[in-house]
Amino acid sequence: MNFNSSLNFTVTERFLRYVTIDTQSDPSSVSFPSTEKQKDLSRLLVNELLAIGVSDAHIDEFGYVYATIPSNTNKQVPVICFCSHVDTAPDCSGKNVKPLVHKNYQGQDIVLPDDNTQVIKLTEHTDLKNQLGNDVITASGTTLLGADNKAGVAEIMDACYQLMNHPEIKHGDIRILFTPDEEVGHGVDHVDIAKLGAFAGYTMDGESAGNMENETFSADGARLTINGISAHPGFAKGKMESAIKIAGKIIAALPDSLSPEHTEDMEGFVHPVGMEGHVETATIDFIIRDFDAEKLKGHANVIRHTADAVLEQYPASSYTLTTSQQYRNMKGVLDENPQIVAYAMEAIDRTGLTAKLCSIRGGTDGSRLSFMGLPCPNIFAGEHAFHSKQEWVSVQDMQKAVETILHLCMIWEEKSYFNEDTIITCIRYAKQP
Structure with missing residues (x-):
């Protein structure tokens, strides 16, 4: 399915709205979440989910957002979960973020107007060479942007919007999870795995378009x-x-x-x-x-x-x-469930990108979720220069991430089938013909 002509993307508008909400976490705090202001975005997300018809969307006492996109197929499909975190890093201010859209980027240095010593240079941000003609979003020079991980949040939210408005996209039950405090190492401390009830998860928290990450630091x-x-x-x-x-x-x-x-x-x-x-x-x-x-x-x-x-x-x-x-490399868990990564690679390829399997010199919520019983690799969100005033993301990369989520939902549905006598879920491993 080619989504380019059928989708009215909302990811950019959502992203520009979300980054103006200060959700910086605090490593010195003893509360959970570490800052109450993270819940400001979480409550907004719940309201937006309810508005598009996701009737069970809610925020719990710890600030986690849970929601379900109900299955629209007669197949029994494994439940999958998409996850992103709402907090931004303590390393750089996230207050009064002023996002700027630089349309039709042509390879020039981007001088940020509120501090002209902050210059995003093609020679230093090499992935900008893949953004020629695209629309690049930055902050104004005095704060981080918050693409880490509000790009992922906006992408999941847009995918929810598309799934609710395009019944022709067949899928099983899709769980949504938004977490606080990922940046201070506590993002999944209070996640209710039983409530999620998912077979596989995917964090949307990676860098370059096309990247698929199945390995983290321990x-x-x-x-x-x-x-x-x-x-x-x-x-x-x-x-x-x-x-x-x-x-x-x-x-x-x-x-x-x-x-x-x-x-x-x-x-x-x-x-x-x-x-x-x-x-x-x-x-x-x-x-x-x-x-x-x-x-x-x-x-x-x-x-x-x-x-x-x-x-x-x-x-x-x-x-x-x-x-x-603190956490352990998720690769061992994911290697026991190879289809989880393989389906995501296929979904990326279906968008027209070339999927690239990578390792993360860091960790994600998925690192710990994998060892909590939810195998959870990391898919690109398009975010770059994390935790800095030079953070950036492109509109087109975020749209490709939305497409990837939708294709992935479809692939899990396609790999399952219905038998007249009994409902059978067939997980067709990538290693099988």
Whole structure:
């Protein structure tokens, strides 16, 4: 089915509306969601879903939005879920976002008007070469845009609108899930998997058009606590061992080869993300990442061995290192259900794009959902330069993402069949002829 002539896309208008709502999450908060303002967008989404006829749309006490597009086929089709997160990253302001549409992009540098030092350059944003003639959306220069992940939210919402208005698009039950707090690592803490009741999920939270991601980092957090020796600074000679200075030396001594700024592709890293303290006690918080979960312990040992070496200079001081699991690479789960990824690749191809299977140097809600019983790869949303003032997305890439969702719904329906005596769902694995 060619959707270009039959769909009246609403994704752009939705996106431009959603990004003006401040939904920034807060990593220091102890509440859930971490900021109440995330619910402002969630409530709007519920109202819009109800307005297009999705009668069970609702927001729960934790700020999750659940909804169902009912099946319109006589086949028994596995339930699939589409998921995006409503929050934006704490790294850059999400308040008073002013989205700008740069129509018919022709390869020029895009100077953002509210801060002309913010320039989106083709030489630095190489995927812009695929946007010639397209309409590129940016922020104005003082905030992030929020394409991560409001592009995904808008795409799912437009797909819901199309499914409700085009009964010729055959599909089974489609579950919708919008989550808070993904950016601070808590996006699925309170998801009700039983309520979703889905066989497979898809996050719409990827980058370049055509990308399909079936692999994420495995992730741990680590905290190094340094116990120094305090003394009056006027009488400290030979006595004081400052935990702050020890912390600084440990960070400086970490190997560059294991830092984010020196790694790429399938390489893991150790990254100090925060430090606080005083002379007597200081803490350093790290994130540890690798595609191979077995390597995470070795990366933690790098921190330990570095601390050991530095502490040799401070015989009266000590440290403790604690690690905690954050999420794991979803590839192992997805490899057990190959049709989930294969159908999404086919859906991308049907839009006219060339599907490309990729790994994510990061994580998504799908990483954890996969280990909660909902295998969940990640499909492109068209978002670029995440968490920055130079974030951008194109109208045409978002429209292709909407088409991908619709084709994917159809493919799951096509791969199932109805028997006169019993309803049988046939999951035709891609590896079978």
